[in-house]
Amino acid sequence: MSADVLTAPTARRGGRVRAMLGRLFAVVLKDRFALVGTLIYVAFVLLAALAPALAPHDPMEIQFLESGRLARNVPPGDASHPLGTTSLGRDIYSQLLYGTRSALLVGVTAAFFVVAIGTLVGLVAGYAGGWIEVVLMRLTDIAFGIPFLPFVIILSAFLEPSVWNIVLAMSLVLWRDTARVIRSQVLTLRERAFVEAARVTGSSHPRILFMHIAPNVLPLSFLYGSIAVGWAILTEASISFLGFGDATIVSWGAMLQDAYQSQALSLGMYHWFVPPGVAIVLVVVAGFFISRGYEEILFPKLKE
């Protein structure tokens, strides 16, 4: 076998990856939705990275006034506490900044697992057919029969309350949508000429599946991924709000729970419970915007 033959596929693969990245980039520039979404993501990543430098206080530390009294319910606009303090004297602005970290952490890891499992199940089911497909698709049906939020609640209550268990619970259920969509996509790809050509030239099944078919469904996985980030952040917030979250981590959901439990609603402390909600909305909607931008490219029919 000559060196030429050995290097050819790698070169082609490199080109394909570059082409795909180029396409992603082109979408971001062309579509206003995708652009805004990406900018919001970039801003939040920067905030998460710089949180320790930007936050005036430790988010969990109880603050005291100069008089030595507990700095509880300090109104917003204070020089040292721009968004005021909680009823236990914690700095709201610092909590908001640190909340970015847990939101992105949960959002990105959960989305990764959800999409990785979903794509793999969809690829294998669609390509293998036969009993493998039947088994995988029945598993998907079962995942669709599980009430998502109650399942996450029960699992995080039974296991240790930690972010990782929330991520685990989400990964166990949410792959279902991606799996179904990817499978139906693979069913049509399987019959296409380039797959036939690869089969005729003696490519192995894993090779056809992962080198020829997978790159064609990846944009779709990416689409589901950007939606899954939002879902994961919303879910983590709901779980923390219900009191089953990770108490060692500052999160927007936990902030909202704290505010709710501390009568912030009846006291009209809008500066406490509005900012975390707005932050959640921004991150989640950024994912929707990005996915929408890609949808217009993937399904151009809608753009007519």
Place this chain on the structure above:
Amino acid sequence: MRRLGSRLAQMVFVLWAVATILFLIFRLMPGNPLAAYIDPNFTVEQQRELMQRFGLDRPLHEQYVLYLGNLLRGDLGDSFFYRAPVTKLIWEVFPNTIALTLFALLIAYTVGTLGGIVLAWLRGTWVEGVTIPLVLTTRAAPEFWLGMLLLAVFSFNLGWFPSGGANSAGASFDSELARFLSLDFLRHLFLPATALAIYLHGLPLLLMRSNMLDVLQEDFVTMAKMKGLSHWTILVRHAARNALLPVVTAFAVGIGYSIGGNVVIETVFSWPGLGRLLVRAVSASDYPLAQGAFLVIAAVIVVMNFIADMLYSTLDPRVAHER
């Protein structure tokens, strides 16, 4: 007919699988598995009676058979906390959850469907450019946070609506129906239903809009245009009727998923429903009640998915069922 049979079989299979997963979660969790059914505060006779009813002194596979048998007979055990049969507790709150879900979905789907038609009509205008990001934003907002905002403004600040519960304390009614139709109940229902509807209306709206745009490409619409019918008549009488079908199925699926997702809204508004019952049961380690509430929610989801599927194939004869 064969389709109906195989889809029914699939539904029963999924129900069985979910029940089995739940059995495994509750028996294999850390700690004494017996604890899942028996509260240490029960008297010795009560403990013995429960042990026998659920076969907790027997091997796992026998317990499993007994568990399924009990499920089929509708026996979900007794709540630790309330000292009452789980089924009775669930049926007490179930109507509240159904009322909240249906009311919210009706508002959401009415607004969403009409909004979708209007947006399809305004395709390419500035209104579309403003509305679509706004609608996407409502879908990105956590339901419980929307609920908190509504509570802070309309209940605590303005005092227009009560801050929680389904009825005022001390209110009594002749019947369940009289309770549901009372002004008191509707006043309590309004804020939680609105919060849910704000979250839920985006799906039918976007779905209706894109279906409308699809249908408008079809031949019969061109035909209607050639007949000289007005734009609005074509939109409502011809396109909307055909675009409505996926929205109807989404409604059926939505009932199932909303009941599962209601846990947070019910908690924010202290709405005495199934979701809040589940959250409180899990917090209080009331395992039989948590398990029962979970199963009922799962059953609603599975049945609604089945109904949606059937509706889809009945209403649209073009749908081919290859699966």
